[in-house]
Amino acid sequence: MTIIVSLVFVIATWAIAGTPDTAFLRFFSAAVFIATACVNIWDRFVWRFGWLQKLSAVPRDVSGTWETQLKSQWVDPVTGHGIPEKVVYLVIRQTSTSASVTLFSDESRSRSSLARVVKEGDAWVLHYVYTNEPGQDVRHRSQIHHGSGVLELAGNPVQRVAGSYWTDRNSKGSLRLTRRSKKLADDYQGARELFDEDSVS
Numbered sequence: 001m002t003i004i005v006s007l008v009f010v011i012a013t014w015a016i017a018g019t020p021d022t023a024f025l026r027f028f029s030a031a032v033f034i035a036t037a038c039v040n041i042w043d044r045f046v047w048r049f050g051w052l053q054k055l056s057a058v059p060r061d062v063s064g065t066w067e068t069q070l071k072s073q074w075v076d077p078v079t080g081h082g083i084p085e086k087v088v089y090l091v092i093r094q095t096s097t098s099a100s101v102t103l104f105s106d107e108s109r110s111r112s113s114l115a116r117v118v119k120e121g122d123a124w125v126l127h128y129v130y131t132n133e134p135g136q137d138v139r140h141r142s143q144i145h146h147g148s149g150v151l152e153l154a155g156n157p158v159q160r161v162a163g164s165y166w167t168d169r170n171s172k173g174s175l176r177l178t179r180r181s182k183k184l185a186d187d188y189q190g191a192r193e194l195f196d197e198d199s200v201s
Contacts, residue, residue, distance in 0.1 A: 047096040053157040059117045060124040060153045062161060063094040065185045067195050070105070072173035089191035090177060091184055092126070101128045101149070104188040107142065108134040117153070124158075126151040132167070145169045151177070 046052065048061045071085045088105040099117055103110040115128035128149050134142040147167035154160040161177035185191035 043095045043097055050157060059094075059096050059119075060156075060158045061094065062099075062117065062126060062151075062153055062158050063092050063182075063184075065181045065183060065191050065194055066090045066092065066161065066177040067179040067191075068103075069176040069178060070173060071176075072171060074171045074173070089185060089188065090175070091191065093184060099126065099128070101126070101130065103130070103132075104185065104191050106188060107138050108132050109188075110147075124153040126153060126161075126163075143169075149175065151175065 047058055052058050053061055068088050068090045069085055070088045072083055075082050088103055091102040093100045099115040101112040101115045110130040110132040112128040112130045117126050130147055132145050145167050147165055149165035151161050151163035164174050166172035181194040183194055185194055
């Protein structure tokens, strides 16, 4: 749209004065650069500020590594028993307009292909779609699969996160995010080590 407006202005001055006036384009390019820089700074940093997080229109900042309690509702058809709750780690990378979710467990890794923090009514919610890749040593009983999750973000700023997930293996369960580190872990071991440090918040 800005290009069209600029083109119309140049044509108009050409028609009126007999020569196109392009002097303003020097200021136009500078304005575009400044506006783009401001948008990028907002998208990556400014929106996270605590006082801005209190505004209802600003997406909730849930980024970091979260120690998470995962409870699966899967029941072994042979034994009729479920599996115990286990600790996993959710790593959420986020800007004001985008997000990604990675889950690390002692057996597998999940990566989101789609993720977004959206406002639904009065609540902020994180939706994501993921692919889970189990380690080679457990592939005989746990194959690669796909799923999705929904996490509700409570607090302003966020203090509590909980929700559910389901998979194309006809399994489902719940997730409760308990402790948070601002650092972003790269693997399961790194995530575990974060919660042995004093920096956890």
